Amino acid sequence: MANRTVTSFEGYNVYKGVSWKVDKNNVYIKSYPSRIEKGISYKLYEKVWKNYCPNCKKSGFLKGFGTKGSKFGLEGQITCTAPNCGADYCGVTGLDTWPRNVRLKKGSAVSGTAQSAKNDTTEEKINNIKTVKKQMKPKKTYSDILMHKPIDIVDMVRMDIIEGKMLIVDSLTIDKGGYHCSLTDDLGSLLTEEYKEPSKKNTGTGATDIASDIKGKTATQAYFMRKGAELKTATACFNWLKSRGEGGFKYSGYTEHKKSGDLYNWHEESAKWCKDNHLFNCVDASWLLAYMFLGAGLKKVKIHHGYTCKGVGHFWVLLNGKAYDPTSSCQKGTKGRGTFITLG
Ligand SMILES: [Zn+2]
Numbered sequence: 001m002a003n004r005t006v007t008s009f010e011g012y013n014v015y016k017g018v019s020w021k022v023d024k025n026n027v028y029i030k031s032y033p034s035r036i037e038k039g040i041s042y043k044l045y046e047k048v049w050k051n052y053c054p055n056c057k058k059s060g061f062l063k064g065f066g067t068k069g070s071k072f073g074l075e076g077q078i079t080c081t082a083p084n085c086g087a088d089y090c091g092v093t094g095l096d097t098w099p100r101n102v103r104l105k106k107g108s109a110v111s112g113t114a115q116s117a118k119n120d121t122t123e124e125k126i127n128n129i130k131t132v133k134k135q136m137k138p139k140k141t142y143s144d145i146l147m148h149k150p151i152d153i154v155d156m157v158r159m160d161i162i163e164g165k166m167l168i169v170d171s172l173t174i175d176k177g178g179y180h181c182s183l184t185d186d187l188g189s190l191l192t193e194e195y196k197e198p199s200k201k202n203t204g205t206g207a208t209d210i211a212s213d214i215k216g217k218t219a220t221q222a223y224f225m226r227k228g229a230e231l232k233t234a235t236a237c238f239n240w241l242k243s244r245g246e247g248g249f250k251y252s253g254y255t256e257h258k259k260s261g262d263l264y265n266w267h268e269e270s271a272k273w274c275k276d277n278h279l280f281n282c283v284d285a286s287w288l289l290a291y292m293f294l295g296a297g298l299k300k301v302k303i304h305h306g307y308t309c310k311g312v313g314h315f316w317v318l319l320n321g322k323a324y325d326p327t328s329s330c331q332k333g334t335k336g337r338g339t340f341i342t343l344g
């Protein structure tokens, strides 16, 4: 697999060979495609674009960028710095990276200093990349992350997944220019928030009660039921388990159970993964919270499969008509819409 060297250009991290030059009229850019299209290979191209943004229809605001802070683009891209615009463009195709409905206009001049881009990638390597990309193609659109907007995972991690690294979305901001992800390959960096051990309040009688309650339960069910028994109230359980709460758990963008399995049933392997990694999506988080509630002795605990405010499928826990949502603050259909699983 091709292993591109990352270097620095104008304060940005970029792949070796990526560079740009901007003047009043044109943007000269040597870049890799931000996404492979028909007829485009993953190699260094040299292009000249008009310094005109088709999104905000202003001239003279385009500049090149790579990866720095909230900006992500080792392959070299073009962004519009006009106020309230922020559109990002692929340096090779000129297409805006999201929502991909405008394209830069071809420039009229050739840079005096720019030389023909040297292609250091053999045909064989390109074919390897294409094969990997094909294998990595997601089966469905990734539609349950943070803002609950539909995102194509290939768009998000783009070429870095092809480099053979496992990357995790660390933060995601959305503006008119598109999605800006910062990615990390360090799982530890996601778990840097201070972990607070919940206060231990043993009641004596609680220990006996929970012992009979957890009989016949799985190891992970028992773990969360014990936590629930210790914390006693729905609010205390919720504050411990919720994303960025006292228990040190954080939201992770994936769909359904982490390790597959029926959404409407407990999935031990997924629950254990969440417990061990302190990460969960709405489905797994809701199952964990429901078992904490059961451990706290709460009855008629319901798991609600409804929708977010944005209309995306979403899970939370319902208790006495109140929504306890560990991963989002916006639910639609709390009044009877959706699917309910009642426990306890
Ligand atoms: Zn613009």
Ligand SMILES: [Zn+2]
Pocket (backbone or CB within 6 Å): 144, 282, 283, 313, 314, 315, 327, 328
């Ligand atoms: Zn959700």
